[in-house]
Amino acid sequence: MAVKSLDDLFHETLKDIYYVEKKLVRSIPKLAKHASSPELKDALESHLRETEMHVDRLEQVFNIIDRRPSAKKCEAYEGLAKEADEVIEEIDDPEVCDAAIAASAQTIEHYEMSRYGTLATWAKELNMQDAAELLETTLQEEKAADQKLSALAEQHVNHRAAA
Amino acid sequence: MAVKSLDDLFHETLKDIYYVEKKLVRSIPKLAKHASSPELKDALESHLRETEMHVDRLEQVFNIIDRRPSAKKCEAYEGLAKEADEVIEEIDDPEVCDAAIAASAQTIEHYEMSRYGTLATWAKELNMQDAAELLETTLQEEKAADQKLSALAEQHVNHRAAA
Numbered sequence: 004m005a006v007k008s009l010d011d012l013f014h015e016t017l018k019d020i021y022y023v024e025k026k027l028v029r030s031i032p033k034l035a036k037h038a039s040s041p042e043l044k045d046a047l048e049s050h051l052r053e054t055e056m057h058v059d060r061l062e063q064v065f066n067i068i069d070r071r072p073s074a075k076k077c078e079a080y081e082g083l084a085k086e087a088d089e090v091i092e093e094i095d096d097p098e099v100c101d102a103a104i105a106a107s108a109q110t111i112e113h114y115e116m117s118r119y120g121t122l123a124t125w126a127k128e129l130n131m132q133d134a135a136e137l138l139e140t141t142l143q144e145e146k147a148a149d150q151k152l153s154a155l156a157e158q159h160v161n162h163r164a165a166a
Numbered sequence: 167m168a169v170k171s172l173d174d175l176f177h178e179t180l181k182d183i184y185y186v187e188k189k190l191v192r193s194i195p196k197l198a199k200h201a202s203s204p205e206l207k208d209a210l211e212s213h214l215r216e217t218e219m220h221v222d223r224l225e226q227v228f229n230i231i232d233r234r235p236s237a238k239k240c241e242a243y244e245g246l247a248k249e250a251d252e253v254i255e256e257i258d259d260p261e262v263c264d265a266a267i268a269a270s271a272q273t274i275e276h277y278e279m280s281r282y283g284t285l286a287t288w289a290k291e292l293n294m295q296d297a298a299e300l301l302e303t304t305l306q307e308e309k310a311a312d313q314k315l316s317a318l319a320e321q322h323v324n325h326r327a328a329a
Contacts, residue, residue, distance in 0.1 A: 006257045009327040012266055019249075078252075079273060082245025086182075089241075094169045103175055106284040110242060113276035120316065121269040128324040153283065161291040164172040 010068075013125045015075065017064060020118045022074035024058045027051075027111070030084060038104050039097035042159050047108065050148045057144070060137045064126075067134045083111050102164035105156045112149040119145060173231075176288045178238065180227060183281045185237035187221045190214075190274070193247060201267050202260035205322050210271065213311045220307070223300045227289075230297045246274050265327035268319045275312040282308060 006012050031054060035047035065072040087107035094100040119142035126135035169175050194217060198210035228235040250270035257263040282305035289298035 006262060006266070007259055009262055009265060009324065012257075012262055012327070016269070077245075078248040079242070079245040082240075082242040082248075083277075085241040085245075094175075096170055099169060099172055099175055102172060102288070103169070106179070106280075109284060110277060110280045113280040114273060117269075117273045117276040121272060121319075124316070124320055125265070125324060128328045149280075153287070156284075157287055161172065161288060164175070165291045 009125060009129060013122065013129060014068060014070060016118060016122055016125075017061065017068075018073055018075035019077045020115065020122065021058070021061045021065075021072060022077045023080045023111075023115065023118075024054055024061060025074055026080060026084065027054050028058065030087070034087065034091070034104055034108060037091045038101055040101045040155075040160055040163070042155050043101050043105060046148075046151055046155055050108075053144050053148065057141045060141055064134045064137055067131060079114055080111070083107070083114060086110070096164075098160075098163040098166070101160045102156065105152050105160050109149055109152050112145055112152065115145045116142060116149065172288060172292060176285065176292060177231060177233060179281065179285055179288075180224065180231075181236055181238035182240045183278065183285065184221070184224045184228075184235060185240045186243045186274075186278065186281075187217055187224060188237055189243060189247065190217045191221065193250070197250065197254070197267055197271060200254045201264055203264045203318075203323055203326070205318055206264050206268060209311075209314055209318055213271075216307050216311065220304045223304055227297045227300055230294060242277055243274070246270070246277060249273070259327075261323075261326040261329070264323045265319065268315050268323050272312055272315050275308055275315065278308045279305060279312065 006015055028051070031047055031051040035044050038044045038047060062072045090100065090103040090107055094103055119138050123135050123138040123142055126138055169178055191214070194210055194214040198207050198214070201207045201210060225235045253263065253266040253270055257266055282301050286298050286301040286305055289301055
């Protein structure tokens with residue numbers, strides 16, 4: 004990491020979240036495949052389509068800062084993904100597994116919300132209004148995805164898991 | 167992980183966040199020590215005192231479910247902490263480092279917000295109102311700490327980093 008300025012930090016953090024989104028395009032289908040609740044499966048699959056757009060928006064931001072899109076291994080995501088994998092592998096009861104999958108997906112959403120919030124604020128500070136708007140759009144979609152998972156957990160998933 | 171019911175999942179997730187809070191009691195002072203902005207240092211130190219209360223509240227929840235407080239290694243936290251450590255070690259400019267420290271602290275706050283939100287909802291589903299209230303109280307403090315860091319970043323830290 005050769006970070007000497009806020010521009011450098013912005014670029015490094017952009018590579019971090021780009022890694023996360025690219026990984027998610029492959030790992031959300033795995034979570035969806037293991038979900039037994041049709042509502043949870045639908046929510047994950049519709050978030051996959053959004054995630055593909057998030058990758059595209061990040062590439063637009065790389066373009067704005069005149070850099071080639073590149074990913075940097077994100078240790079935080081690796082830890083979050085490892086926890087999600089454990090859930091899938093080690094919980095046999097499908098309803099309890101659904102509650103755990105929804106919770107794991109929310110930890111990942113929260114990581115993304117935090118990163119997009121930070122990046123949008125830094126973009127504004129660096130007078131990159133177009134980049135800030137792209138990042139803010141994705142931030143709002145991550146928040147909405149998190150709220151959808153909360154509602155789903157409260158209305159369906161947790162109740163079945165507790166039955 | 168021997169998770170067969172929502173009760174088991176609640177207990178496992180409680181051990182996960184207990185690990186995080188206990189680790190934070192030791193790692194927040196390290197972040198505060200490396201912060202150069204007095205406002206950021208203050209915010210981290212005041213969150214340390216809250217974190218000590220969070221540990222205490224979790225011990226009360228273990229007591230409610232008749233379990234001995236115990237921690238389980240949280241892979242997600244390990245990843246988040248590794249990212250925070252990299253920032254401290256690899257950014258020399260103190261103002262840019264402050265912006266990165268505030269952002270890293272927010273990724274950890276977001277992990278906690280996600281876990282406390284989930285645990286409070288599960289506690290309600292399992293008819294443990296007292297546990298739900300303890301978890302909800304900490305959730306509100308984590309949200310407030312995150313908002314304080316956002317405000318601090320926007321008002322002081324990022325501006326100095328961009329100068």
